Amino acid sequence: xxxxxxxxxxxxxxxxxxxxxxxxxxxxxxxxxxxxxxxxxxxxxxxxxxxxxxxxxxxxxxxxxxxxxxxxxxxxxxxxxxxxxxxxxxxxxxxxxxxxxxxxxxxxxxxxxxxxxxxxxxxxxxxxxxxxxxxxxxxxxxxxxxxxxxxxxxxxxxxxxxxxxxxxxxxxxxxxxxxxxxxxxxxxxxxxxxxxxxxxxxxxxxxxxxxxxxxxxxxxxxxxxxxxxxxxxxxxxxxxxxxxxxxxxxxxxxxxxxxxxxxxxxxxxxxxxxxxxxxx
Amino acid sequence: xxxxxxxxxxxxxxxxxxxxxxxxxxxxxxxxxxxxxxxxxxxxxxxxxxxxxxxxxxxxxxxxxxxxxxxxxxxxxxxxxxxxxxxxxxxxxxxxxxxxxxxxxxxxxxxxxxxxxxxxxxxxxxxxxxxxxxxxxxxxxxxxxxxxxxxxxxxxxxxxxxxxxxxxxxxxxxxxxxxxxxxxxxxxxxxxxxxxxxxxxxxxxxxxxxxxxxxxxxxxxxxxxxxxxxxxxxxxxxxxxxxxxxxxxxxxxxxxxxxxxxxxxxxxxxxxxxxxxxxxxxxxxx
Ligand SMILES: Nc1ncnc2c1ncn2[C@@H]1O[C@H](COP(=O)(O)OP(=O)(O)OP(=O)(O)O)[C@@H](O)[C@H]1O
Ligand SMILES: [Mg+2]
Numbered sequence: 001x002x003x004x005x006x007x008x009x010x011x012x013x014x015x016x017x018x019x020x021x022x023x024x025x026x027x028x029x030x031x032x033x034x035x036x037x038x039x040x041x042x043x044x045x046x047x048x049x050x051x052x053x054x055x056x057x058x059x060x061x062x063x064x065x066x067x068x069x070x071x072x073x074x075x076x077x078x079x080x081x082x083x084x085x086x087x088x089x090x091x092x093x094x095x096x097x098x099x100x101x102x103x104x105x106x107x108x109x110x111x112x113x114x115x116x117x118x119x120x121x122x123x124x125x126x127x128x129x130x131x132x133x134x135x136x137x138x139x140x141x142x143x144x145x146x147x148x149x150x151x152x153x154x155x156x157x158x159x160x161x162x163x164x165x166x167x168x169x170x171x172x173x174x175x176x177x178x179x180x181x182x183x184x185x186x187x188x189x190x191x192x193x194x195x196x197x198x199x200x201x202x203x204x205x206x207x208x209x210x211x212x213x214x215x216x217x218x219x220x221x222x223x224x225x226x227x228x229x230x231x232x233x234x235x236x237x238x239x240x241x242x243x244x245x246x247x248x249x250x251x252x253x254x255x256x257x258x259x260x261x262x263x264x265x266x267x268x269x270x271x272x273x274x275x276x277x278x279x280x
Numbered sequence: 281x282x283x284x285x286x287x288x289x290x291x292x293x294x295x296x297x298x299x300x301x302x303x304x305x306x307x308x309x310x311x312x313x314x315x316x317x318x319x320x321x322x323x324x325x326x327x328x329x330x331x332x333x334x335x336x337x338x339x340x341x342x343x344x345x346x347x348x349x350x351x352x353x354x355x356x357x358x359x360x361x362x363x364x365x366x367x368x369x370x371x372x373x374x375x376x377x378x379x380x381x382x383x384x385x386x387x388x389x390x391x392x393x394x395x396x397x398x399x400x401x402x403x404x405x406x407x408x409x410x411x412x413x414x415x416x417x418x419x420x421x422x423x424x425x426x427x428x429x430x431x432x433x434x435x436x437x438x439x440x441x442x443x444x445x446x447x448x449x450x451x452x453x454x455x456x457x458x459x460x461x462x463x464x465x466x467x468x469x470x471x472x473x474x475x476x477x478x479x480x481x482x483x484x485x486x487x488x489x490x491x492x493x494x495x496x497x498x499x500x501x502x503x504x505x506x507x508x509x510x511x512x513x514x515x516x517x518x519x520x521x522x523x524x525x526x527x528x529x530x531x532x533x534x535x536x537x538x539x540x541x542x543x544x545x546x547x548x549x550x551x552x553x554x555x556x557x558x559x560x561x562x563x564x565x566x
């Protein structure tokens with residue numbers, strides 16, 4: 001799971017940390033990716049390694065549904081648009097029973113296999129997802145350290161000045177959405193292949209908030225922040241388990257700690273643990 | 281046939297010459313000798329609610345010349361720049377650039393056509409380094425396409441290297457080479473202004489709209505900034521300068537527009553304008 005969250009937070013960082021778009025719909029991209037690749041596998045018998053890129057493509061196209069409104073809407077209005085997209089995607093997954101089986105979810109998703117070799121054990125799957133996480137890291141590292149990433153940061157700082165320098169801001173935002181959405185879809189496919197069962201409750205607004213929290217805790221605007229954030233937010237609950245807190249109250253304690261942590265960070269280190277950029 | 285064409289051309293040249301040196305390039309005159317006027321506003325109006333920020337103003341700016349734009353606070357000077365650069369859309373009127381009507385076009389297109397501006401309130405990218413700020417100005421960088429960057433195409437890397445050298449040159453030019461890795465927010469106001477100037481120069485714009493370029497920088501730097509502005513005009517750029525500092529206007533401008541309450545009140549040579557009793561009364565309170 002840590003690799004999946006790494007992929008999610010690294011990709012969201014492109015929108016939040018680089019472009020300055022506080023996007024609350026990353027779980028929607030994650031979910032679209034998971035459902036798209038799963039349906040291709042279960043309905044058309046596609047191999048995981050073909051379904052995954054197809055899911056990425058589908059999610060990239062659907063990400064335009066948020067990208068376009070974001071060009072006209074600023075600040076709080078954009079946040080609401082992304083929020084709305086998240087709700088819509090969830091209700092489609094939940095209510096389009098004919099396609100997604102709605103609340104029943106899709107069970108029995110085959111494990112990924114390549115040329116007869118099945119990634120069926122936990123270590124093998126970890127290896128697979130680590131390879132993908134590394135690949136994503138590599139792609140995002142190159143993209144964000146490039147002139148493209150520089151323009152995204154300029155847009156975050158001052159959109160109007162960026163346009164006065166001849167940058168077509170709309171184009172860059174659309175790219176950022178498509179890349180971030182497409183990469184979240186990779187996480188979705190991996191998740192489906194790992195759990196072998198998906199239902200809409202894995203892709204809710206809560207999940208979007210959680211991914212955003214990873215970035216806010218770890219810090220955004222550089223590539224270290226999401227990594228620190230993921231390690232912190234995913235390993236923290238495991239650490240709590242070692243403290244011997246009874247299982248019945250553990251989830252509540254965890255929620256409280258997350259909440260307290262966020263409030264604490266926003267007061268004392270608003271750019272996150274390892275971030276460069278803070279929201280104002 | 282050929283001869284008459286040549287004659288015609290020569291005549292045109294002569295007239296053109298005349299306009300440049302003796303006649304005021306009023307926009308009506310400029311219609312007949314279009315080539316010297318790069319940028320022109322015709323009867324442009326912009327109001328905010330009931331407030332007429334720019335009221336049916338007509339201005340023309342010539343290539344290779346420095347045109348001063350002066351007027352009291354709130355006269356509408358910055359609004360003129362906002363209209364030219366597409367930040368604001370005029371309610372009526374035409375803005376013409378190199379024969380194209382540019383009103384209604386988005387700012388990035390206008391910038392790509394070759395109109396750059398220096399903002400009154402500096403507006404550097406705070407969380408980016410000085411070098412990154414300047415690098416951003418370069419147009420058509422291949423690496424701005426994420427796919428090209430991902431594949432590390434050689435053309436993109438080469439272009440980046442070249443742009444990097446060029447950006448460093450501009451930083452050196454404004455004597456900020458030691459600050460190239462500092463975040464812009466950590467520079468002093470004067471340094472930020474110089475950084476903004478370096479960023480503008482790196483953009484290679486044909487028209488430069490400078491909103492108070494010398495405000496807030498030390499006198500020595502003012503001198504070199506003015507030298508730069510002069511040199512840019514000599515290189516054939518069209519320069520428009522908004523300034524409150526009258527000695528600067530006297531020193532560098534070829535022509536001056538005086539605006540008040542959104543209207544162009546007078547236009548002429550700097551000494552004419554500053555000698556105009558109306559201007560002195562309205563503006564300088566003398
Ligand atoms: N976006 C806007 N919305 C509302 N009113 C505006 C806007 N921009 C400018 N104005 C008003 O239009 C008038 C002209 O403003 P402008 O900034 O062009 O003046 P200026 O000549 O640049 O003055 P200064 O010398 O103080 O910079 C002012 O009264 C200003 O308050
Ligand atoms: Mg002004």
